Amino acid sequence: MWTKIVPIAAFLASASLTSGTAYATPTYAAPSTPVGGEAMGSRGLVSPAGVKKPPKSQATSYVIADVTAGQVLAAKDAHGKYLPASTLKTLTALTLIQKLDKDLKVRPSKNACNQEGSAVGLSPKATYKVDDLFKALMMSSGNDAAMALAETNGGVAKTMSDMNAEAKRLQAYDTVAKTPSGLDKPGQSSSAYDLALIARAGLANKDFFRYISTKTAKFPAPKGHYEISNHNKLLWRYEGMVGVKNGWTTKAQASFVGAATRGGHTIVVSIMRHQGGFWDEVAELLDWGFSVRGKAAPVGTLVDPLPEAQAAPQQAGSAPATKVTPAAQPPMLDTAASAQSGYTRTVGSVVIGGGLLFGLIWLWYGIRRKRGKSRL
Structure with a gap:
């Protein structure tokens, strides 16, 4: 059950990452000479x-x-x-x-x-x-x-x-x-x-x-x-x-x-x-x-670690990620997830994400339309 309606702009930003998540990795240039001498x-x-x-x-x-x-x-x-x-x-x-x-x-x-x-x-x-x-x-x-x-x-x-x-x-x-x-x-x-x-x-x-x-x-x-x-x-x-x-x-x-x-x-x-x-x-x-x-x-x-690199900035308007441990997953979803291949997981994410996205856009459109009528 949704406890909070995420703004459409935020949802679009987060949904675009769902089907192909990319994790930001700080970049460090390897030296041309052997590390350590x-x-x-x-x-x-x-x-x-x-x-x-x-x-x-x-x-x-x-x-x-x-x-x-x-x-x-x-x-x-x-x-x-x-x-x-x-x-x-x-x-x-x-x-x-x-x-x-x-x-x-x-x-x-x-x-x-x-x-x-x-x-x-x-x-x-x-x-x-x-x-x-x-x-x-x-x-x-x-x-x-x-x-x-x-x-x-x-x-x-x-x-x-x-x-x-x-x-x-x-x-x-x-x-x-x-x-x-x-x-x-x-x-x-x-x-x-x-x-x-x-x-x-x-x-x-x-x-x-x-x-x-x-x-x-x-x-x-x-x-x-x-x-x-x-x-x-x-x-x-x-x-x-x-x-x-x-x-x-x-x-x-x-x-x-x-x-x-x-x-x-x-x-x-x-x-x-x-x-x-x-x-x-x-x-x-x-x-x-x-x-x-x-x-x-x-x-x-033994060389010292490099200074901590700043994490890549979060995309503007994106919703904060919610951490769910395996212990919090319903047994049925856990079983289904374990049976999926990488392909079905990807397709499932796209289909489910697309369905939720369409539903929220339709809800947003309906609210706007209803508000528009009340102003007339």
Whole structure:
């Protein structure tokens, strides 16, 4: 039921966006030289002189950096673009933590609950706090939680726009997000350097830090709760480990970004395209980072985020958007929506939008006509 009649001009403006929504993304120009310094453009190993070289790693690409000082201590193919797998969830979390109320309750859609790959086990019959979904995302690597969060944020398209804008703001220009979960999709990419930048930004956010460093937590279920645990094995095995995220798909192979703090300094290690069994290697790379920090010249820098870009101005006269979480959707509409293809959704939006538009124009015309007669 309509509780407010939107002015025709406003409705026309908003209706024109319904059939083909475009989300404004701040534009940042990528630099012509490698981000973080010339040495970051090397495809081979780059390490400082005067100290022992980093331990060998089977990773195709990696970065060891002092987050506190903003220095890259060693790198191998730092800007090589590879499939990120679930390490992309670091960008999902960092982006959406800033946009979603963690106390908001959400009932996930069937689409979210049926995501392939790793899952925390969401049920469309239960409601979850956004805070719970972030725990599921970063602790259990839940692809179902990633989709539920994206839908709560306004849908996958909007979330991808938000994530890619955040990546550019961080100067993570190698990163292109196509899915909120990190599941492989053509055109999706990141780099070891970018994962270090994203992790550094995340570590500065208290909620992000809380999610990645939590070892175990109670998770709600339709009846009661169950316990989930963090997939990062180094939280139990490495002194000073604070988290961040691991990932794996058949195409991406293993990827990981992790951070540890000792003596007031945090070292981050990010690896990409590893065949697996990387936990001991990462521990050795972290040890090396702590041992050379402050004793050798860095080979690069972790650049700072760009200033916040002003959002694109809202079209004049357009009505403010109303946010509806999946939990607020009637079951019948939820079922119908899950059965639609992209084509039927588009056609349905056009038909329904056109019908409403015609009805409002006719109503407006009738009111004008009636008022005209009363003046005669």
